Amino acid sequence: xIRLITLCLxxxxxxxxxxxxxxxxxxxxxxxxxxxxxxELQPLANAFERIALAAPTHWLANYYTAYVNIRIAxxxxxxxxxxxxDQAEKYLKIAAQQKEADPSEINALYxxxxxxxxxxxxxxxxxxxxxxxxxxxxxxxxANADNxxxxxxxxxxxxxxxxAFGGGVEKARPMLxxxxxxFEQFQPKTPNHPHWGKGMAEYLNK
Numbered sequence: 001x002i003r004l005i006t007l008c009l010x011x012x013x014x015x016x017x018x019x020x021x022x023x024x025x026x027x028x029x030x031x032x033x034x035x036x037x038x039x040e041l042q043p044l045a046n047a048f049e050r051i052a053l054a055a056p057t058h059w060l061a062n063y064y065t066a067y068v069n070i071r072i073a074x075x076x077x078x079x080x081x082x083x084x085x086d087q088a089e090k091y092l093k094i095a096a097q098q099k100e101a102d103p104s105e106i107n108a109l110y111x112x113x114x115x116x117x118x119x120x121x122x123x124x125x126x127x128x129x130x131x132x133x134x135x136x137x138x139x140x141x142x143a144n145a146d147n148x149x150x151x152x153x154x155x156x157x158x159x160x161x162x163x164a165f166g167g168g169v170e171k172a173r174p175m176l177x178x179x180x181x182x183f184e185q186f187q188p189k190t191p192n193h194p195h196w197g198k199g200m201a202e203y204l205n206k
Contacts, residue, residue: 021055025064025192032068033196041072052091059102060192062095067109067196073116081120085113104144105194111136111153118160126161133157148182152197152204155179159204176205 028047035041045068052061066088073084092113096106114133118125134157140150155175161167179201188195 021051021058021061022192024051025058025060029064029192032064038072038075041068041075044068045072049091052094056094057098059095059098059100062091062098063101063105063109063194066090066092066095066113067194070109070113070116074112074119078120081116085117088113102144102189102194104140104147105149107136107140107143108147108149108153108194111140111150115153115157118157122160126165130157130161146182146185148179148186148201149194149197151175151179151182152201155201156204172204176201180205 025048028044028051032041032044035044045065048061048065048068052058052065055061069084069088069091073081073088076084092106092109095101096103111133114129114136117129118133133153137150137154137157140147155172155178158167158175159169159172161171163171179197183198183201186195
């Protein structure tokens with residue numbers, strides 16, 4: 001009887017802790033949805049990291065820590081990009097190891113990460129990291145062809161690839177159109193699940 005009571009208390013405690021993590025994530029994700037500059041994103045990167053350190057097996061806590069660092073990297077320059085990408089990759093690897101993790105979202109974020117790394121030196125990095133970004137986009141689409149984010153990251157990669165190497169605005173347009181189409185149909189599993197990118201797609205489309 002005592003063992004049963006102890007087990008019930010442990011289960012209740014675990015459920016309560018999970019709910020607390022989800023509540024903390026929800027608060028920060030709402031702020032993230034309205035944050036655009038690195039000055040706004042940096043405090044959120046720190047906040048998500050604290051949640052991830054407190055809940056290391058929560059895939060979304062680790063996912064968002066990685067995502068915000070990639071966002072910051074994408075808007076940075078020079079070697080700073082690599083430092084944020086390295087921080088992102090650390091947490092993305094942890095997120096990927098969790099059984100609840102969505103492989104399409106994980107691979108789409110890897111594609112975004114390697115797309116950001118190209119910006120350190122596009123001339124020398126484009127071939128290597130551009131290829132890696134494309135491969136992860138393809139993995140993401142293979143896992144879920146209805147996920148709009150890999151289409152978006154692929155469109156961005158094509159957009160910024162020189163015309164001489166098969167890129168440019170016109171080449172990117174069909175992939176971007178596909179991303180926008182998928183965003184119109186997309187519904188996240190919960191409000192805390194990945195839903196970023198629609199604004200990026202609309203901005204690029206303009």
